[in-house]
Amino acid sequence: MSEPRVAEEGVTFTVEVGFVDRECVVSKNALAHLRRMKGGQLDFMETYRTFEDQIHSVARRLVVAGVSGSPLVLGAAYFV
Numbered sequence: 001m002s003e004p005r006v007a008e009e010g011v012t013f014t015v016e017v018g019f020v021d022r023e024c025v026v027s028k029n030a031l032a033h034l035r036r037m038k039g040g041q042l043d044f045m046e047t048y049r050t051f052e053d054q055i056h057s058v059a060r061r062l063v064v065a066g067v068s069g070s071p072l073v074l075g076a077a078y079f080v
Contacts, residue, residue, distance in 0.1 A: 023071040
């Protein structure tokens with residue numbers, strides 16, 4: 001599993017669903033939205049770490065639901 005890292009479009013990470021690793025990216029918009037909910041001055045990686053369980057849970061749900069995309073993009077709409 002690759003370590004999460006900050007990229008142009010957000011934070012990239014990998015989730016494993018049914019023995020398959022899936023590349024994902026949580027968008028900067030989604031991270032900004034989550035950061036506002038928390039009400040802090042976290043950077044993108046800190047925000048990702050704070051909400052990691054929730055972000056991974058959303059990613060796994062999307063993979064199971066058959067949402068396509070490589071990487072799979074998690075936008076702000078998935079976190080409202």
